[in-house]
Amino acid sequence: MIFQTGLFNLTWGMVVMLLVGCALIYLGIKHEIEPLLLVPIGFGVFLANLPLTGLMRSVVDGKIVEYYTLGAEPIGIMAKIFNYGLMWEMIPCFIYLGLGTQLDFGPFIANPKMVLLAFGEEIGVFTMFFVALFCGFTMKEAAPIGIICGADGPTTIYITTKLAPHMVGITAVAAYSYMALVPIIQPPIVKLMTTKKERAIYMKPQMREVSKAEKIAFPLLGTAIITLLSPDSGPLVGMLLLGNLLKECGVTEQLAESAGTALLNILTIFIGLCVGCFMNAESVFQPKTLGVLGLGALGFAAATAGGVLMAKTMNLFLKEKINPILGAAGVSAMPMSARVVQKMGQEENKQNFLIMHALGPLVSSEVVTATAAGVFIGMLLR
Amino acid sequence: MAVDWVLAAEIAGLGLFVVFVALALLAVGVSLSARVLRRIGAGKDVAEEKKEVS
Numbered sequence: 001m002i003f004q005t006g007l008f009n010l011t012w013g014m015v016v017m018l019l020v021g022c023a024l025i026y027l028g029i030k031h032e033i034e035p036l037l038l039v040p041i042g043f044g045v046f047l048a049n050l051p052l053t054g055l056m057r058s059v060v061d062g063k064i065v066e067y068y069t070l071g072a073e074p075i076g077i078m079a080k081i082f083n084y085g086l087m088w089e090m091i092p093c094f095i096y097l098g099l100g101t102q103l104d105f106g107p108f109i110a111n112p113k114m115v116l117l118a119f120g121e122e123i124g125v126f127t128m129f130f131v132a133l134f135c136g137f138t139m140k141e142a143a144p145i146g147i148i149c150g151a152d153g154p155t156t157i158y159i160t161t162k163l164a165p166h167m168v169g170i171t172a173v174a175a176y177s178y179m180a181l182v183p184i185i186q187p188p189i190v191k192l193m194t195t196k197k198e199r200a201i202y203m204k205p206q207m208r209e210v211s212k213a214e215k216i217a218f219p220l221l222g223t224a225i226i227t228l229l230s231p232d233s234g235p236l237v238g239m240l241l242l243g244n245l246l247k248e249c250g251v252t253e254q255l256a257e258s259a260g261t262a263l264l265n266i267l268t269i270f271i272g273l274c275v276g277c278f279m280n281a282e283s284v285f286q287p288k289t290l291g292v293l294g295l296g297a298l299g300f301a302a303a304t305a306g307g308v309l310m311a312k313t314m315n316l317f318l319k320e321k322i323n324p325i326l327g328a329a330g331v332s333a334m335p336m337s338a339r340v341v342q343k344m345g346q347e348e349n350k351q352n353f354l355i356m357h358a359l360g361p362l363v364s365s366e367v368v369t370a371t372a373a374g375v376f377i378g379m380l381l382r
Numbered sequence: 383m384a385v386d387w388v389l390a391a392e393i394a395g396l397g398l399f400v401v402f403v404a405l406a407l408l409a410v411g412v413s414l415s416a417r418v419l420r421r422i423g424a425g426k427d428v429a430e431e432k433k434e435v436s
Contacts, residue, residue, distance in 0.1 A: 109416065112409035122401045126394040133385050139393075213419045214412075221415055225407045229400050364405070371404050375397040379389075 009051035013281030020284075021045030021276070036265075037153070037176050037272050044276015048078070055079070055277055067280070070165050078277040081270055087165070091271050092158035093239045096370075098264030099154070100243020101256040103334075103366065105218050107359040110207040113314070114322070117330040117361035118368045120310030124149040124303030125372050132295055137288065140164050143376040144171045145292055149299035150369035151179045151333040157271065158236060159373040163380055169278030170289045172271075174296035182336035185297070186304050186328045187344060193308045194324045196348060201323040205353040212250065219245040226371050232381075233374025237367055303331050307361070322357070329358035332365035 002008065024042030028035040047055055056068045057076035065072075068079040070087075085091040108115055129146035137145060140163040147156050148171060156175040160168045178185065190199075219241035227234040246256040283289065307330030315321045325344045329337045338358040345354035 109412050112412045115405050115409055119402055119405055122398060126397055129394060130390065133387075133390055139385065139390060142390075143393075210416075211419065214416050217415050217419065218412065221411050222408060225411060226404055229404045229407075364408070367408075368401055368405065371401055372397055375400050376393065379393045379396065 004052070006051045006053075011051075011281060013285055014049040014051060017049040017279065017281045017284060018046055020279070021049065024276075034176055034179065036268055040269050040272025041173065041176070041276040041279075044078070044273040045279045046276070047273075048277040048280045056082075056280075067282075068278075078274060082274045082277070085270055086157065086161045086168070086274055089158065089161070089235060091267050091274075092154040092161075093235045094259075094263060095154045095267050095271065096236050096239040097243040098259045098261075098267065099366070100219075100240040100245075101247045101260035103240075103244055103247075103363050104359065105222075105244060105363055106210040106215060107207060107356055108361075108364050109210045109214050109218055111357070111360055113318075114326070114357060114360040115364040116314060117307050117310050117327055118332075118365040119330070120305075120307030120327055121150055121303040121330040121332070121365050122368060122372055123306035123309070124299055124301075125369070127302050127306075128295060128299035129376075131298070135291060135295065137291075138164075140380055141167060141288075143373075143380060145295050146299065147369065147373055147376070148175045148178065148292075148296040149303040149331075150365065150372070151175060151182070151300060151303075151331050152366060152369040153179065154271075155236060155369050155373050157275070159376060162377055166283065167289070167292065169275050170284065170292045171296075172275040173279065174293050178296055178300040179333045179336065181297075181300075182331070182333045183340055185300055186331075186337065186340050189301050189304045190308055190325055190328050190344060193305060194312075198312075198324050199344065199348040200352075201321050202349055202352055203323055203354060203357055205356060207356060212248070215248040216245065219248070222367060226367060226374075230371045230374035230378065232377040233370045236370040236373070240366060240370070300331070304328050307331060323352065323354060326354060326357055326361065329361045330365055332362060332369050334362055334366070338362055 021042045024038045027033045028038030055076045055078040058068045058072035058074045058079045060072045074080040074083040125146045128149050129142050132142035132145040143163050144160040147159050153175045157172050160171045223238050223241045226237045243259055246252045307327030308324050311322055311324040311327035325341050329341050331337050338355050341358040342355040345352040
């Protein structure tokens, strides 16, 4: 009987992962690094690495096992949430609905040329796709690693569950960790790629006011354009822009409020726990898994560099030059990238208020990352 | 397992192309819709709201 207790089934790997779970909870609570995500993820890691809990129990080929794999019949509570919430695409899509209610596409509509900065991020995404292939990952594994560069958690989880479900825990942790590390990763790259004179380029803070009708028309226009070009990004982009329409139309305030608060918070708990529960000792302590973390950081730097390069390229053709620091806002790390841009701009030129200019590429990069994910899914699943 | 580099290049090329076209169409579409809305009178509500407030 005593051999059936958790104590006799505890391994060293599990003990290390229990400490990792504690570390994530500590970072979330003590240093307030993405606490809404790190606390449930950390607790999920803690739970998943206590033996015999049955949280991820499922039936594979008629046998009951303590892990969940693609095509298995879920029995444990977390296996069920993972299967019906993530594998059935529900959670990432509804998180996008909630996010849509919190985005303001006004700066994007006011100055549409700035959205090209988000293209720089995609250069980073596809560069890292190739780097991951060179490092020995399969194509279905390399695609989510590329998408990590976009620093977009729900999209990373969405594409990973579709293409490489065994990597979902580590890619999600990588995407969310690099979002938190934006203020550390981005400034040195921007400084390395720009001169002091370029960083001091002054941009008028005022932008034209955007009418309510334009803001209502945008979700329809955006959904049509993106979904026609990349049909597989439809679920994500459609939900994001539906959320935005609920916010902007002015007659569905209750729906927008529910989607942006209660629904988003509930789904954040589910996604955090699911991601954490997938980080068990057996799946994490593999060279490939650890490689994802390194490649993710490199990719995030590449996406930032791509954005800065794009800004510099645009300056070759524009009469009124744009500040290349704005290239850093092409990465969809909301709102940290905008804060980094504003702070760096002020350091070089006290009169510069770049935050409003940064919001355009920042919100458009949410749409663009989902578009790139749609291309990967379309090409690799068909 | 050997990597199909041709397919990889195809994915990257098509991906970058689709994203660039999507961004360009969004930028053009937004500018055009703003003009159309202004022409049909639906884009005036910011100024109207300001008048009402004042």
